[in-house]
Amino acid sequence: QVQLVQSGAEVKKPGASVKVSCEASGYTFTSCGISWVRQAPGQGLEWMGWISPYNGNTNYAQKLQGRVTMTIDTSTSTAYMELRSLRSDDTAVYYCARDGGGYEPWGQGTLVTVSS
């Protein structure tokens, strides 16, 4: 079955970087985009950006421009999201999702906690 499995929880200090992975299985990896969405504690969903595993094209949310980089490793069917210069308000669960006309499925989520 189609599945996205994300890396485990992270605790980072302000100013540090985090890189979350999202390994896809059960479908042709290059056939659909991967979107990243985050959810701060008790809050709603925030779109972070999108990457095409086919050609590496990206589109990032304006508010994260300059701090976020999304990449792909087609050899392992894995997408990565790196966020730099972390702040306390980056504390959130980060999700990847297959974007093939609607986001489905979603990964299980990766909790990133930013705390001194």
Add this chain to the structure above:
Amino acid sequence: DIVMTQTPLSLSVTPGQPASISCKSSQSLLHSDGKTYLYWYLQKPGQSPQLLIYEVSSRFSGVSDRFSGSGSGTDFTLKISRVEAEDVGVYYCMQGTHLPHTFGQGTKLEIK
């Protein structure tokens, strides 16, 4: 950015009764390709969101026919014909017509 406004923000429904959630966008979601990229997701407690409805009214594979979506332009509605206990969670609309994609604030459904 397109603003998605959901109403109500919370809903308490007796099992077997219907429920309806409205989602309004600040601009038309009709794409130049003729499609309208409006989606509905349900996030059950402690889980990742799951896709219910795509392109306004198409039910995703495996989704109960108790769920239906309708609307056009800037006004959209998700209806549940008969609410069941398993429907609890937060419902989000999302537009995928314009970048950045944006979500509604969410509507929390609880069972009376």
